[in-house]
Amino acid sequence: MANKPYKPDYTGTITKYVFIESPDTTPQTLAIRAYELSEGVMIKETCFGLQITGKPEEVNNIIIQLRNIDPTHIFVKDRAFPPGDPRRCRANLGGARPGYFGHEFEMRLIKYISKGLLESDSKKGYNKDILSKLKKKSTDKLPAEKLQKIIETQEP
Amino acid sequence: MVKVFIYPSTSLILSDMVERFGHNPLGAAIAIRERIQTPGFDSPPLQMTPEDPKKGLKYAAVEVPSGVRGRMALFGPMIEEAEAAIIINDSDLAFGCMGCARTNELVKFSIRKRKEIPILELKYPSSEEEGIAFVGAIKEFLEGLSKNTGGMEE
Numbered sequence: 399m400a401n402k403p404y405k406p407d408y409t410g411t412i413t414k415y416v417f418i419e420s421p422d423t424t425p426q427t428l429a430i431r432a433y434e435l436s437e438g439v440m441i442k443e444t445c446f447g448l449q450i451t452g453k454p455e456e457v458n459n460i461i462i463q464l465r466n467i468d469p470t471h472i473f474v475k476d477r478a479f480p481p482g483d484p485r486r487c488r489a490n491l492g493g494a495r496p497g498y499f500g501h502e503f504e505m506r507l508i509k510y511i512s513k514g515l516l517e518s519d520s521k522k523g524y525n526k527d528i529l530s531k532l533k534k535k536s537t538d539k540l541p542a543e544k545l546q547k548i549i550e551t552q553e554p
Numbered sequence: 555m556v557k558v559f560i561y562p563s564t565s566l567i568l569s570d571m572v573e574r575f576g577h578n579p580l581g582a583a584i585a586i587r588e589r590i591q592t593p594g595f596d597s598p599p600l601q602m603t604p605e606d607p608k609k610g611l612k613y614a615a616v617e618v619p620s621g622v623r624g625r626m627a628l629f630g631p632m633i634e635e636a637e638a639a640i641i642i643n644d645s646d647l648a649f650g651c652m653g654c655a656r657t658n659e660l661v662k663f664s665i666r667k668r669k670e671i672p673i674l675e676l677k678y679p680s681s682e683e684e685g686i687a688f689v690g691a692i693k694e695f696l697e698g699l700s701k702n703t704g705g706m707e708e
Contacts, residue, residue: 401595403594403595404593404595404596404597405593408591409593410591412587413587473566474573475565475570475583476579476584476587478583478585478586479587479590485599485600497564500564500565500566504566507567507678507680507685508567509682509685510679510688511567511679511689513682513686514689514690517689518686523690524687524689524691525683526687528684528687529687533677533691535643535675
């Protein structure tokens with residue numbers, strides 16, 4: 399079977415996710431500000447925030463300015479695929495986009511991170527006992543009840 | 555700016571924290587982006603070519619499933635390139651769709667084997683107090699990296 403040539407789209411660009419989990423700022427506010435700053439960079443508004451695609455320096459510049467809106471509630475990460483890529487877009491695949499469950503899991507914890515970021519500049523510091531608990535490696539095996547719970551939460 | 559390998563390599567929290575405190579996170583997106591932006595022969599869906607599992611042979615033997623070797627072809631070079639690492643242990647999200655558990659064990663083993671680089675190991679926070687300690691520890695770790703690298707800061 400002959401190999402088909404592969405011509406990638408958006409070469410030389412980067413895509414970043416911008417997540418917002420804030421009591422004061424909505425994804426819409428963030429999107430409007432991003433459109434104001436965009437100057438030709440591709441911006442896609444989502445329910446959790448934005449996806450920004452463009453040249454690295456342009457994207458990073460927009461992200462620095464967006465972070466200033468609500469520094470402790472805006473979170474950014476890299477994305478490999480540009481928005482709407484048929485290999486990842488759920489319009490083509492159906493169901494949740496791969497990777498969504500990871501985001502869903504971390505977004506449940508993000509309020510603790512926001513609190514941590516708020517307190518990180520204070521002189522109070524953090525509780526060393528709690529940290530040593532976080533650093534402790536668990537040697538326990540996976541409990542049967544937890545495995546059962548994981549099995550039950552699987553989609554059919 | 556220090557290259558910090560993150561595990562789980564798709565973690566939003568770690569990726570954000572590393573970037574926020576002025577360093578360069580090495581995660582799965584970086585390696586996959588490199589593949590899907592390189593022209594060549596069509597190898598859907600992630601443009602993993604037959605060469606990749608061969609590269610993975612450096613990290614896992616030939617009888618190991620090609621999925622592990624393929625994933626190690628992505629993570630292995632990044633682990634070698636890393637100048638520091640942050641690992642979150644017992645992360646539920648690394649249990650399922652992120653990849654197979656054996657690759658995850660091999661990734662953690664390969665990081666811990668690099669004794670010359672600083673590594674921070676934590677668990678996800680489950681309360682506000684733990685969140686404060688979690689962020690504080692990561693901030694301290696990342697700020698320490700800037701001091702150790704001396705004049706490398708931009």
